[in-house]
Amino acid sequence: MREIPADKITEIVKGLFIAANLELEEDVVKSIEDCRAVEDSPIASHVLDKILENAQVAKEESLPLCQDTGLALLFVELGQDVHVTGSDFHGAIEEGVRRAYANGYLRKSICDPLTRLNTGDNTPAVIHTEIVPGDKIRIIAMPKGGGSENMSGATMLVPAAGEEGIKNYVIEMVKKAGPNPCPPIIVGVGIGGDLEKAVILSKKALLRKAGERNPRDPRLARMEEELLAVINALGIGPQGYGGRTTALAVHMEMMPCHIASFPVAVNIQCHVARHKEAVI
């Protein structure tokens, strides 16, 4: 049994949310640069140039990349041989979120659904915890913007819908979203499990390095390529002003489902695709 003090978790979570909000990961920058190289429309090129310039300015001036510094979403893998000491595990994470958003000058964007009054400290966070073998804790912090989350959804297809059913739903969602989720987007797709598992898979798919094909299932890797081509042929373009780059990538994850079911979820991520991880 390895002991890990709760305040260590708090400090790590705080650091992750601040860093994620100020610094775009190298793979996302590279993916935007690659798209910029093939854009020929002046306005699309202009928007992509500004996105790249913004990433530089954010880093240099320690300002958030986007004013929407997100709902605090976390994926945690908790080793079964870890004993958290000094405070409760989820409480330690919430405190890390609180400190990140206060000390990091990040926007507090969480409110009561009905009164719409702000909770004031960006909590509660949404925390997905998995118990795994080992004596480490892996924490992935993902500040998720509201605009792209609003364009996401899930459906329960009939099994007969097959691959075409998945593709049609993904394309319909991207079309319906249009300029709203701040394209170029990354499209996360979750297939199988049950309703909520499909949604979680679609969000986990966004954690992969931008443009990396599914490493485990060649069927998904193929569909990712095919869908990306169709989506970029829609012509929505950066910020919806037209162009070749509507999506930077399509990432799909899948697991078996009930014989009666065929759940499919689409989680849309804006071009400010932020996540940072740490292993304690």
Next chain:
Amino acid sequence: MSKTIELTTPLTDEVLSGLKAGDAVLISGDVYTARDAAHRRMVEALDRGEALPVDLKGKVIFYAAPTPAPPGKVIGSIGPTTSYRMDPFTKRLLDLGLKGMIGKGKRAPEIMEALKAHRAVYFGAIGGIAALMSRCITKVEPIAYADLGPEAIVKLTLNKLPVVVIGDTRGGNLYESLP
């Protein structure tokens, strides 16, 4: 992209009627932030017959809620939020003489139609370049609804904020004119 037009608020009917969907514009002068919760609160005030904390006649609203200003800066990061969520409230504000809105994304057909009747313009700013955009803000003055936190109404003084005309006073709609 066509030639860039430089405008300073307040925007007159004459200036607005000269704009067309697709025009690149740099906006300077004062605008007011207001997004979801502030819109709801303003319309609730109107329903009770109360005056708004800002006289919207001739004004421009920026659908935005910035990050807190770090020490030494006027403002944190700032950029547009998606506009369609303000659609249920927008006609009420246009009736009061609101002349411009800065946001991003598509709006309901009746809002695009209402722009014509009210001779108002819907501008789009680029989303997700908020560190860069913060350089266009030279002054911030709190106005109302401080309890809404980031959604409070503040007066921003802009210096050449880059926007594109999405909806013009003649029914033009940039998103519909795209291939």
